[in-house]
Amino acid sequence: MKLLLPLIAVCCLALSPALADAPTEAGSRPVTVRVVTARPAPYAETLVLTGEIQARVSSQLSFRLSGRIAERFADVGDHVTAGSLLARLDPSQQAADVANAEAALAAAEAGARQAASAFDRQKALLDKGFTTQSAFDAALRAVRTTGGTVESAKAALDIARSNLSYTELRADADGIVTTRKGDVGEIAAAARPIFIVAADGPRDAVFDVYEQLFLSIPELPDVAVSLVKDPSVTASGRVREISPTVAAQTGTVRVKVDIGVPPAAMNLGAPVTGHIEGRQTSAVVLPASALTDRNSAPAVWVLDTNGAGAELRPIGIAAYTTDGIVIDAGLRDGDRVVIDGGKLLRPGAAVEIVGGDAP
Numbered sequence: 193m194k195l196l197l198p199l200i201a202v203c204c205l206a207l208s209p210a211l212a213d214a215p216t217e218a219g220s221r222p223v224t225v226r227v228v229t230a231r232p233a234p235y236a237e238t239l240v241l242t243g244e245i246q247a248r249v250s251s252q253l254s255f256r257l258s259g260r261i262a263e264r265f266a267d268v269g270d271h272v273t274a275g276s277l278l279a280r281l282d283p284s285q286q287a288a289d290v291a292n293a294e295a296a297l298a299a300a301e302a303g304a305r306q307a308a309s310a311f312d313r314q315k316a317l318l319d320k321g322f323t324t325q326s327a328f329d330a331a332l333r334a335v336r337t338t339g340g341t342v343e344s345a346k347a348a349l350d351i352a353r354s355n356l357s358y359t360e361l362r363a364d365a366d367g368i369v370t371t372r373k374g375d376v377g378e379i380a381a382a383a384r385p386i387f388i389v390a391a392d393g394p395r396d397a398v399f400d401v402y403e404q405l406f407l408s409i410p411e412l413p414d415v416a417v418s419l420v421k422d423p424s425v426t427a428s429g430r431v432r433e434i435s436p437t438v439a440a441q442t443g444t445v446r447v448k449v450d451i452g453v454p455p456a457a458m459n460l461g462a463p464v465t466g467h468i469e470g471r472q473t474s475a476v477v478l479p480a481s482a483l484t485d486r487n488s489a490p491a492v493w494v495l496d497t498n499g500a501g502a503e504l505r506p507i508g509i510a511a512y513t514t515d516g517i518v519i520d521a522g523l524r525d526g527d528r529v530v531i532d533g534g535k536l537l538r539p540g541a542a543v544e545i546v547g548g549d550a551p
Contacts, residue, residue, distance in 0.1 A: 222542040225502070225533035227495060228478065230523045236472040237511050237518070241447075242420070243399035245454065245462045247390030251365065255281060256358040258382045261374055266387065268372050272363040278387050281359040281380065286352070293352040297345035304338035311335045367391040368460060395454050397429060397464050400444040413469055415449045420463040427454040475510050475520045482531040483517055493530035493537050494523070495545075502530055502543055 259281035266278045314331040317323035371388035374380050397417045412431045419425040429451035438445055449466060451458075458464065482492050486504050493502040508521030523529065530537065537543070 222544040223533055223536045224544050224546055225493075225530045225537070227528045227530050227545055228482075230476045230478070230519075230525065230527040230529055232474045232476050232523075232525055234472050235475040235477065235510070235518055236469045239405055239468040241399040241401060241466040241468070243397050243464055243466060245451075245458050245460055245464060246396050246398045246448075247367070247370075247460060248394040248396055248450075249365075249391040250370070251363075251367070251389045251391065252385040253278065253361055253364065253387045253389060254383050254385045255279075255361055255380050256382060257281065257286070257355060259285075259359065259380060261376050261378050261380050261386075264372075264374075264376050266363075266369050266372075268369050270369045271367070272369060272389065273366050274363055276363045277360055278363060278369075279361045279374070283356055283359040286356040286359055289352040290349070290356050293345065293349035297342070297349050300338065300341040300345040304335070304342045307331070307334040307338040361386060363387075363389055365389065365391045370460060390460055394450065394452050395458070395460075396432065397427075397449040397451050397466060399447045399449070399466055400439070400442060401447050402443065403438060403445050416467040417449065417451055417454075417458075417464050418467070419457060420465055422457065423465075425455050425457045427451040427458060473510060473520055475518045476523050477513070477516055477518055478529060479516050479531050480512075482529055482534065484534050490517075492519075492523075493534045495528040495530070495543065499528070499545065500542060501540060502537055504537075504539065 261279055262282040263280045264278070265280075266272055266276070272278065311331040311334065314323055314328045318325070318328045367389040369387055370390045372386070373384070373388075374386040380386060397415070415429050415431065417427045417429055429449040431447060432450040433448040435446040478492070484491055484493065484504070486506055489506050490509050491504050491506045494505045495502050506522055507519045509517055510520040511518040530543075533543075
Protein backbone atom coordinates (compact mmCIF):
# COMPACT_ATOMS: atom_id res chain seq x y z
CA MET A 193 0.00 0.00 0.00
CA LYS A 194 2.85 2.38 0.83
CA LEU A 195 4.29 1.76 -2.63
CA LEU A 196 0.97 2.62 -4.39
CA LEU A 197 0.51 6.04 -2.77
CA PRO A 198 3.44 7.76 -4.60
CA LEU A 199 2.21 6.29 -7.90
CA ILE A 200 -1.34 7.67 -7.39
CA ALA A 201 0.07 11.10 -6.52
CA VAL A 202 2.14 11.19 -9.71
CA CYS A 203 -0.91 10.28 -11.83
CA CYS A 204 -3.04 13.02 -10.26
CA LEU A 205 -0.36 15.62 -10.95
CA ALA A 206 -0.18 14.50 -14.57
CA LEU A 207 -3.98 14.77 -15.07
CA SER A 208 -4.53 18.07 -13.22
CA PRO A 209 -3.48 20.40 -16.13
CA ALA A 210 -5.94 18.74 -18.49
CA LEU A 211 -8.79 19.01 -15.96
CA ALA A 212 -7.97 22.65 -15.33
CA ASP A 213 -8.20 23.46 -19.03
CA ALA A 214 -11.63 21.76 -19.52
CA PRO A 215 -13.88 24.47 -17.97
CA THR A 216 -11.99 27.18 -19.81
CA GLU A 217 -12.61 25.54 -23.15
CA ALA A 218 -16.27 24.92 -22.33
CA GLY A 219 -16.73 28.48 -21.09
CA SER A 220 -15.29 29.87 -24.31
CA ARG A 221 -17.93 28.17 -26.47
CA PRO A 222 -20.62 30.62 -27.68
CA VAL A 223 -24.21 29.99 -26.57
CA THR A 224 -26.55 29.34 -29.47
CA VAL A 225 -29.57 31.67 -29.28
CA ARG A 226 -32.48 32.83 -31.40
CA VAL A 227 -33.49 36.47 -31.31
CA VAL A 228 -36.20 38.83 -32.52
CA THR A 229 -36.13 42.58 -32.98
CA ALA A 230 -38.32 44.57 -30.59
CA ARG A 231 -40.84 46.76 -32.45
CA PRO A 232 -43.26 48.77 -30.26
CA ALA A 233 -46.78 48.81 -31.70
CA PRO A 234 -50.25 49.83 -30.54
CA TYR A 235 -51.69 47.15 -28.29
CA ALA A 236 -55.10 46.87 -26.68
CA GLU A 237 -55.91 44.00 -24.37
CA THR A 238 -59.13 42.23 -25.29
CA LEU A 239 -61.33 41.32 -22.37
CA VAL A 240 -63.23 38.08 -22.93
CA LEU A 241 -66.37 37.53 -20.86
CA THR A 242 -68.72 34.56 -20.69
CA GLY A 243 -72.47 34.95 -20.34
CA GLU A 244 -75.79 33.87 -21.80
CA ILE A 245 -78.64 35.14 -23.95
CA GLN A 246 -81.70 36.36 -22.04
CA ALA A 247 -84.95 38.02 -23.02
CA ARG A 248 -85.30 41.75 -22.51
CA VAL A 249 -88.70 41.20 -20.83
CA SER A 250 -89.76 38.11 -18.86
CA SER A 251 -93.08 37.59 -17.09
CA GLN A 252 -93.64 35.46 -14.00
CA LEU A 253 -97.20 34.19 -14.32
CA SER A 254 -99.19 32.97 -11.31
CA PHE A 255 -102.78 32.26 -10.32
CA ARG A 256 -104.66 34.92 -8.37
CA LEU A 257 -106.38 32.20 -6.35
CA SER A 258 -105.23 29.15 -4.45
CA GLY A 259 -106.36 25.75 -5.66
CA ARG A 260 -105.49 22.40 -7.18
CA ILE A 261 -104.09 22.45 -10.71
CA ALA A 262 -106.53 20.43 -12.81
CA GLU A 263 -105.02 20.86 -16.29
CA ARG A 264 -101.77 22.07 -17.84
CA PHE A 265 -101.50 23.07 -21.49
CA ALA A 266 -97.89 24.33 -21.91
CA ASP A 267 -94.38 23.17 -21.08
CA VAL A 268 -90.84 24.54 -21.17
CA GLY A 269 -89.77 25.49 -24.70
CA ASP A 270 -93.29 25.99 -26.03
CA HIS A 271 -94.01 29.18 -27.94
CA VAL A 272 -97.24 30.78 -26.73
CA THR A 273 -99.27 33.75 -27.89
CA ALA A 274 -100.94 36.45 -25.82
CA GLY A 275 -104.11 35.02 -24.26
CA SER A 276 -103.08 31.36 -24.68
CA LEU A 277 -104.36 29.11 -21.90
CA LEU A 278 -101.43 27.72 -19.93
CA ALA A 279 -103.10 25.98 -16.98
CA ARG A 280 -106.40 25.70 -15.15
CA LEU A 281 -107.35 25.22 -11.50
CA ASP A 282 -110.24 23.00 -10.40
CA PRO A 283 -113.14 25.49 -10.85
CA SER A 284 -115.85 23.63 -8.90
CA GLN A 285 -115.84 25.97 -5.90
CA GLN A 286 -115.76 29.13 -8.01
CA ALA A 287 -118.54 27.79 -10.28
CA ALA A 288 -120.68 27.15 -7.20
CA ASP A 289 -120.01 30.70 -6.01
CA VAL A 290 -121.18 32.02 -9.40
CA ALA A 291 -124.39 29.98 -9.20
CA ASN A 292 -125.02 31.23 -5.66
CA ALA A 293 -124.41 34.83 -6.70
CA GLU A 294 -126.75 34.47 -9.69
CA ALA A 295 -129.49 33.10 -7.40
CA ALA A 296 -128.96 35.95 -4.94
CA LEU A 297 -129.23 38.47 -7.75
CA ALA A 298 -132.44 36.88 -9.03
CA ALA A 299 -133.95 37.06 -5.53
CA ALA A 300 -132.87 40.67 -5.12
CA GLU A 301 -134.36 41.66 -8.47
CA ALA A 302 -137.65 39.92 -7.58
CA GLY A 303 -137.76 41.81 -4.29
CA ALA A 304 -137.00 45.04 -6.14
CA ARG A 305 -139.85 44.44 -8.59
CA GLN A 306 -142.28 43.68 -5.74
CA ALA A 307 -141.19 46.81 -3.89
CA ALA A 308 -141.60 48.88 -7.04
CA SER A 309 -145.18 47.57 -7.55
CA ALA A 310 -146.06 48.33 -3.92
CA PHE A 311 -144.63 51.82 -4.30
CA ASP A 312 -146.69 52.45 -7.43
CA ARG A 313 -149.88 51.39 -5.58
CA GLN A 314 -149.12 53.55 -2.58
CA LYS A 315 -148.44 56.52 -4.85
CA ALA A 316 -151.76 56.09 -6.66
CA LEU A 317 -153.65 55.74 -3.36
CA LEU A 318 -151.90 58.75 -1.85
CA ASP A 319 -152.94 60.89 -4.81
CA LYS A 320 -156.59 59.91 -4.18
CA GLY A 321 -156.26 60.27 -0.38
CA PHE A 322 -156.86 56.56 0.33
CA THR A 323 -153.52 55.89 2.16
CA THR A 324 -151.29 57.58 4.66
CA GLN A 325 -148.05 59.41 4.15
CA SER A 326 -146.24 56.95 6.42
CA ALA A 327 -147.31 53.98 4.28
CA PHE A 328 -146.09 55.80 1.18
CA ASP A 329 -142.77 56.58 2.84
CA ALA A 330 -142.34 52.94 3.85
CA ALA A 331 -142.93 51.85 0.25
CA LEU A 332 -140.35 54.38 -0.95
CA ARG A 333 -137.78 53.08 1.55
CA ALA A 334 -138.45 49.54 0.40
CA VAL A 335 -137.78 50.54 -3.22
CA ARG A 336 -134.49 52.16 -2.30
CA THR A 337 -133.45 49.27 -0.07
CA THR A 338 -134.21 46.60 -2.64
CA GLY A 339 -132.44 48.68 -5.29
CA GLY A 340 -129.29 48.69 -3.16
CA THR A 341 -129.67 44.97 -2.61
CA VAL A 342 -129.78 44.43 -6.37
CA GLU A 343 -126.61 46.49 -6.90
CA SER A 344 -124.84 44.56 -4.15
CA ALA A 345 -125.92 41.25 -5.70
CA LYS A 346 -124.62 42.38 -9.11
CA ALA A 347 -121.25 43.28 -7.60
CA ALA A 348 -121.07 39.92 -5.82
CA LEU A 349 -121.86 38.17 -9.12
CA ASP A 350 -119.12 40.12 -10.91
CA ILE A 351 -116.63 39.09 -8.22
CA ALA A 352 -117.71 35.46 -8.44
CA ARG A 353 -117.37 35.47 -12.22
CA SER A 354 -113.94 37.13 -11.97
CA ASN A 355 -112.81 34.49 -9.49
CA LEU A 356 -114.01 31.82 -11.90
CA SER A 357 -111.97 33.40 -14.68
CA TYR A 358 -108.94 33.52 -12.36
CA THR A 359 -108.90 29.73 -12.34
CA GLU A 360 -107.42 30.00 -15.84
CA LEU A 361 -103.80 31.10 -16.26
CA ARG A 362 -103.16 32.78 -19.61
CA ALA A 363 -100.05 34.24 -21.29
CA ASP A 364 -99.85 38.03 -21.21
CA ALA A 365 -97.64 38.31 -24.33
CA ASP A 366 -96.18 36.32 -27.19
CA GLY A 367 -93.10 34.45 -26.03
CA ILE A 368 -91.37 31.23 -25.04
CA VAL A 369 -91.99 29.34 -21.81
CA THR A 370 -88.61 29.17 -20.07
CA THR A 371 -89.65 27.81 -16.66
CA ARG A 372 -92.50 25.67 -15.29
CA LYS A 373 -92.91 25.37 -11.51
CA GLY A 374 -96.18 23.49 -11.18
CA ASP A 375 -97.93 20.40 -12.54
CA VAL A 376 -101.32 18.72 -12.53
CA GLY A 377 -102.46 17.68 -9.05
CA GLU A 378 -100.35 20.21 -7.16
CA ILE A 379 -101.90 22.79 -4.85
CA ALA A 380 -100.94 26.17 -6.21
CA ALA A 381 -100.81 29.05 -3.74
CA ALA A 382 -102.05 32.41 -4.87
CA ALA A 383 -99.28 34.56 -6.43
CA ARG A 384 -96.80 31.66 -6.56
CA PRO A 385 -95.09 31.73 -9.98
CA ILE A 386 -96.14 28.77 -12.13
CA PHE A 387 -94.68 29.78 -15.52
CA ILE A 388 -91.99 32.20 -16.66
CA VAL A 389 -92.48 33.43 -20.22
CA ALA A 390 -89.71 35.25 -22.11
CA ALA A 391 -91.42 37.75 -24.35
CA ASP A 392 -90.56 37.86 -28.04
CA GLY A 393 -88.50 40.84 -29.15
CA PRO A 394 -85.08 42.26 -28.30
CA ARG A 395 -82.54 40.09 -26.52
CA ASP A 396 -79.73 40.83 -24.06
CA ALA A 397 -76.38 39.15 -23.58
CA VAL A 398 -75.94 39.05 -19.81
CA PHE A 399 -72.49 38.86 -18.19
CA ASP A 400 -71.31 38.72 -14.58
CA VAL A 401 -68.17 40.88 -14.57
CA TYR A 402 -65.61 41.47 -11.83
CA GLU A 403 -65.68 45.14 -10.91
CA GLN A 404 -61.89 45.46 -11.31
CA LEU A 405 -62.18 44.80 -15.06
CA PHE A 406 -64.00 48.09 -15.58
CA LEU A 407 -60.83 49.98 -14.60
CA SER A 408 -59.13 48.88 -17.84
CA ILE A 409 -61.98 50.21 -20.01
CA PRO A 410 -61.86 53.99 -20.63
CA GLU A 411 -65.47 54.06 -21.82
CA LEU A 412 -68.22 51.60 -22.62
CA PRO A 413 -67.48 50.50 -26.21
CA ASP A 414 -69.34 48.17 -28.53
CA VAL A 415 -69.25 44.55 -27.43
CA ALA A 416 -68.71 41.77 -29.96
CA VAL A 417 -70.82 38.79 -28.92
CA SER A 418 -70.31 35.29 -30.34
CA LEU A 419 -71.68 31.82 -29.64
CA VAL A 420 -69.45 29.54 -27.59
CA LYS A 421 -70.31 26.47 -29.69
CA ASP A 422 -70.02 28.34 -33.01
CA PRO A 423 -67.88 31.52 -32.87
CA SER A 424 -68.83 32.33 -36.47
CA VAL A 425 -72.31 33.32 -35.22
CA THR A 426 -71.84 36.88 -33.98
CA ALA A 427 -73.79 39.96 -32.99
CA SER A 428 -72.77 43.47 -32.00
CA GLY A 429 -74.25 45.26 -29.03
CA ARG A 430 -73.86 48.06 -26.54
CA VAL A 431 -74.02 48.04 -22.77
CA ARG A 432 -77.62 48.76 -21.80
CA GLU A 433 -77.59 48.29 -18.06
CA ILE A 434 -75.01 47.91 -15.29
CA SER A 435 -76.18 46.69 -11.92
CA PRO A 436 -75.55 49.31 -9.21
CA THR A 437 -74.71 46.59 -6.66
CA VAL A 438 -72.05 43.90 -6.39
CA ALA A 439 -73.24 40.33 -5.85
CA ALA A 440 -72.29 39.29 -2.33
CA GLN A 441 -71.54 35.65 -3.18
CA THR A 442 -69.53 36.13 -6.37
CA GLY A 443 -68.24 39.70 -6.08
CA THR A 444 -69.39 40.43 -9.64
CA VAL A 445 -71.49 43.09 -11.31
CA ARG A 446 -74.25 42.07 -13.73
CA VAL A 447 -73.94 43.76 -17.13
CA LYS A 448 -76.65 43.57 -19.80
CA VAL A 449 -75.65 44.14 -23.43
CA ASP A 450 -78.39 45.02 -25.91
CA ILE A 451 -77.96 42.92 -29.06
CA GLY A 452 -81.40 43.67 -30.54
CA VAL A 453 -82.76 40.77 -32.57
CA PRO A 454 -79.81 38.34 -32.82
CA PRO A 455 -79.29 35.47 -35.29
CA ALA A 456 -81.64 32.54 -34.81
CA ALA A 457 -78.83 30.36 -33.45
CA MET A 458 -78.53 32.71 -30.45
CA ASN A 459 -81.58 31.31 -28.74
CA LEU A 460 -82.55 31.87 -25.13
CA GLY A 461 -80.03 30.51 -22.66
CA ALA A 462 -77.31 30.00 -25.27
CA PRO A 463 -73.79 30.52 -23.78
CA VAL A 464 -71.91 33.36 -25.47
CA THR A 465 -68.63 35.20 -25.15
CA GLY A 466 -68.26 38.97 -25.19
CA HIS A 467 -65.11 40.66 -26.48
CA ILE A 468 -64.27 44.18 -25.27
CA GLU A 469 -61.26 46.18 -26.38
CA GLY A 470 -59.33 47.64 -23.43
CA ARG A 471 -57.18 50.77 -23.20
CA GLN A 472 -54.68 51.03 -26.09
CA THR A 473 -50.98 51.37 -25.28
CA SER A 474 -47.65 51.15 -27.13
CA ALA A 475 -45.99 47.86 -26.27
CA VAL A 476 -43.71 45.07 -27.50
CA VAL A 477 -45.21 41.58 -27.74
CA LEU A 478 -42.72 38.73 -27.32
CA PRO A 479 -43.00 34.95 -26.97
CA ALA A 480 -43.23 33.68 -23.41
CA SER A 481 -39.91 31.84 -23.90
CA ALA A 482 -38.08 35.20 -23.79
CA LEU A 483 -39.04 35.83 -20.17
CA THR A 484 -36.53 35.26 -17.37
CA ASP A 485 -35.93 37.01 -14.05
CA ARG A 486 -33.40 39.25 -12.37
CA ASN A 487 -33.53 39.50 -8.58
CA SER A 488 -37.05 38.01 -8.67
CA ALA A 489 -38.18 40.69 -11.16
CA PRO A 490 -39.08 40.06 -14.82
CA ALA A 491 -36.24 40.53 -17.32
CA VAL A 492 -35.08 39.54 -20.81
CA TRP A 493 -31.70 39.00 -22.45
CA VAL A 494 -30.84 41.80 -24.92
CA LEU A 495 -27.91 41.53 -27.35
CA ASP A 496 -25.06 44.02 -27.27
CA THR A 497 -24.77 46.46 -30.13
CA ASN A 498 -22.06 44.31 -31.72
CA GLY A 499 -24.09 41.12 -31.20
CA ALA A 500 -21.20 39.34 -29.47
CA GLY A 501 -22.78 39.16 -26.01
CA ALA A 502 -26.01 39.81 -24.14
CA GLU A 503 -27.11 41.73 -21.06
CA LEU A 504 -29.98 40.94 -18.69
CA ARG A 505 -32.39 43.86 -18.75
CA PRO A 506 -35.39 44.37 -16.40
CA ILE A 507 -38.73 45.01 -18.09
CA GLY A 508 -42.24 46.11 -17.26
CA ILE A 509 -45.04 43.69 -18.21
CA ALA A 510 -48.41 45.13 -19.12
CA ALA A 511 -50.21 41.83 -19.70
CA TYR A 512 -49.79 38.12 -20.23
CA THR A 513 -51.36 36.37 -23.20
CA THR A 514 -51.86 32.66 -23.76
CA ASP A 515 -48.50 32.33 -25.52
CA GLY A 516 -46.62 35.57 -24.92
CA ILE A 517 -45.92 38.66 -22.84
CA VAL A 518 -46.77 42.31 -23.48
CA ILE A 519 -43.88 44.60 -22.49
CA ASP A 520 -44.49 48.32 -21.99
CA ALA A 521 -41.18 49.34 -20.38
CA GLY A 522 -37.49 48.40 -20.57
CA LEU A 523 -37.08 47.90 -24.33
CA ARG A 524 -36.28 50.30 -27.14
CA ASP A 525 -37.21 50.10 -30.77
CA GLY A 526 -34.63 47.92 -32.52
CA ASP A 527 -33.38 46.01 -29.46
CA ARG A 528 -32.61 42.40 -30.30
CA VAL A 529 -34.11 40.13 -27.64
CA VAL A 530 -33.21 36.50 -27.04
CA ILE A 531 -36.27 34.28 -27.31
CA ASP A 532 -34.57 30.86 -27.26
CA GLY A 533 -31.39 29.79 -25.45
CA GLY A 534 -31.60 32.42 -22.69
CA LYS A 535 -31.57 29.79 -19.95
CA LEU A 536 -27.97 28.94 -20.85
CA LEU A 537 -26.75 32.55 -20.93
CA ARG A 538 -24.58 34.11 -18.26
CA PRO A 539 -23.20 37.65 -18.07
CA GLY A 540 -20.17 37.97 -20.36
CA ALA A 541 -20.94 34.80 -22.32
CA ALA A 542 -20.46 34.85 -26.09
CA VAL A 543 -23.50 34.20 -28.25
CA GLU A 544 -24.09 32.68 -31.65
CA ILE A 545 -27.31 33.73 -33.40
CA VAL A 546 -29.13 31.13 -35.45
CA GLY A 547 -32.43 31.52 -37.29
CA GLY A 548 -34.72 34.52 -37.10
CA ASP A 549 -32.52 37.64 -37.00
CA ALA A 550 -29.25 35.80 -37.58
CA PRO A 551 -26.86 37.88 -39.71
